[in-house]
Amino acid sequence: MTQSTTVTVMILDKEYCIACPAEARSNLENSARYLDSKMREIRATGKVIGSERVAVMAALNITHELLQKQQFFDQQTGASREQIRDMLERVDQALGSNPD
Template sequence: MTQSNTVTVQILDKEYCIACPAEERANLESAARYLDGKMREIRSSGKVIGADRVAVMAALNITHDLLHKQQHLDQQASSTREHLRTLLGRVDTALSDADGPGA
């Protein structure tokens, strides 16, 4: 069973204490740094005012990036599957030709 520890992260100069299993601490800290960077980037643009709005815009941007990357991975997987089907068809054809008449 994993032990929960409290990790303190800083996002936009505010501290947040979060319960987190010890083995996930580095991932949580990395995620917090990433979020902090995105929020600072949005805040510094001057187009969005207020921590809540900055947080929502950061969440939307991160979600958009995630969904875009997932779609790209899905397309790659589909292309790889199709390529594999083609190669398996060639192997089947080669094997059936080798087993055919005169073999």
């Protein structure tokens, strides 16, 4: 069983204590820094007022980025599979035409 530790992160000038496994600490800190930067970007535009609204907008933006990257990855994976299928067919044809 992994041991949890408490990690303190700052997001939009507020301190949050979060329990996480020791091996996930670096990822948590990086995530908090990323979220903090996104929230600061949104707040700096002056179009969104209130921490809660800024957090929701940041969550929507981050989710949008994630879904775009996931869609791109899925497209790349599909294209790679197609290329591999084509190569395997060529190999099968080349081996099938060999009398050995």
